[in-house]
Amino acid sequence: MPDVRGILLPAYVVADESGSMSACYQELTDGLTSLFETLRGEPMIAAKLRLAVLGFSDDVEVRLPLSDVRYEERPPTLSIRGATSYAAAFSDLLGRIPVDVAMLKADGYKVHRPVVFFLSDGQPTDRRDRDWQDPRSRLVDRDHTPAAPNIVAIGAGGADAQTILAVATRPEFGFVAVPGADLGRAISEFFQMLTASLVATGQAMASGNPEIVVRKPDPEHFRLAIDVV
Secondary structure, eight states: OOOOOEEEEEEEEEEEOSGGGGGGHHHHHHHHHHHHHHHHTOHHHHTTEEEEEEEESSSEEEEEEEEOGGGOSSOOOOOOOSOOOHHHHHHHHHHHHHHHHHHHHHTTEEEOOOEEEEEESSOOOOSSHHHHHHHHHHHHOTTTOTTOOEEEEEEOTTOOHHHHHHHSSSGGGEEEEOTTOOHHHHHHHHHHHHHHHHHHHHHHHHTTOOOOOOOOOOTTTEEEGGGOO
16 A cells, blocks of 8 residues: 555635625735735645635636645735625535545545635525525535535625525534624634634644634624524
8 A cells, every 4th residue: 555645634715706895805815815924934734734715706716726835936816706606616616625635635645524714795696595505515415525525604794694604514613794893804804713723723733633623703803603693
């Protein structure tokens, strides 16, 4: 049996690029830059991760395919465009994640269950709820998708708590912005939470005690979606 090259965690940042995100484009750009600089500054942690960045609106654009960020010269950038199709996002992940995991295994790695960090500032614009709920259900069904990911869902702006809960794979993985929270500040807080979560998860993997660590965002800007009434 060939030697195992290591154990990796595939992590996907799936970010809303719809027109309503235009007011916080700078925060999106700054957040991705900070994420990359932090991971590149922690090469032992970054070595445990493979990161992809996907932007979704009417469709999905790959801003960064699953990559080792230690060898990426510059962070990806998002582009503001179109509507908010959750169906596009989950249909893309449904096809993408199994292929990515198979590729990593073929390269000699063991692979932890992937994690998706899903960010949206509004309701899906898909014509019917089932249009996005069906691919999302197939994505997280471990019988249908053996590499089914954990999904951490963050709703900023006008995102609905029940929708965010329906996206997240656990109630404690769903967060929505506090009413009246500034959208730009909320986006910045999302990236701080994302960065802290990936660093903590990488540290856990490096210590030989692998687990998904989800850092709660600042309660000044976010709360658990289940707490919103």
